[in-house]
Amino acid sequence: MESIPQLTYVENFLSPSQEASLLEVVDASPWLDDLKRRVQHYGFKYDYKARRIDESMFLGPLPDWAAGVASMLDQQGLFRLLPDQLIVNEYLPGQGISAHVDCEPCFHDTIASITLGSSCDMDFTHVDTGEKRTVHLQSRSVIVLHGESRYLWKHAIAGRKSDVVDGKRVLRTRRVSLTFRNVLLGS
Ligand SMILES: O=C(O)CCC(=O)C(=O)O
Numbered sequence: 001m002e003s004i005p006q007l008t009y010v011e012n013f014l015s016p017s018q019e020a021s022l023l024e025v026v027d028a029s030p031w032l033d034d035l036k037r038r039v040q041h042y043g044f045k046y047d048y049k050a051r052r053i054d055e056s057m058f059l060g061p062l063p064d065w066a067a068g069v070a071s072m073l074d075q076q077g078l079f080r081l082l083p084d085q086l087i088v089n090e091y092l093p094g095q096g097i098s099a100h101v102d103c104e105p106c107f108h109d110t111i112a113s114i115t116l117g118s119s120c121d122m123d124f125t126h127v128d129t130g131e132k133r134t135v136h137l138q139s140r141s142v143i144v145l146h147g148e149s150r151y152l153w154k155h156a157i158a159g160r161k162s163d164v165v166d167g168k169r170v171l172r173t174r175r176v177s178l179t180f181r182n183v184l185l186g187s
């Protein structure tokens, strides 16, 4: 399968013990139930309906555990700016996210999503040509969307209970993703 320009995928970004301790802090933190899946917002609250962010949505600096992951992304050269916003998403088997391009006026050009728990397919569709690609996100990996992969391809996770990986059906379990971004504040 051809790759997507300006998409970086790194396996074993986290060690199993880092993954376990991140899941532990996330699960000890309050979840928001306003979507079909549970989420947590750090740094800035994002309004999915209005698709906007401004200073009034500032929640405070990232907590230490999230700032630690943000600086790992920065130190490994995966981000040009230190991320200042994090959304945690929880997907139970059968849950997904519909195809979208992350809000252009809200966030900078680099978005990184770390997978904790279950692996899953992330499906990409080119906004103009409709071309399709799939990247299987392994547990403890990070996928970084930048430039073309961030702006010209929609990404989605199908709401199903298994994926076919290298010809084999893999059942999904609970997946928690950590998506780091930089907020663009209006001028
Ligand atoms: O769960 C993921 O890895 C992606 C989440 C996502 O695309 C989003 O929150 O915009």
Ligand SMILES: [Fe+2]
Pocket: 100, 101, 102, 155
């Ligand atoms: Fe997204």
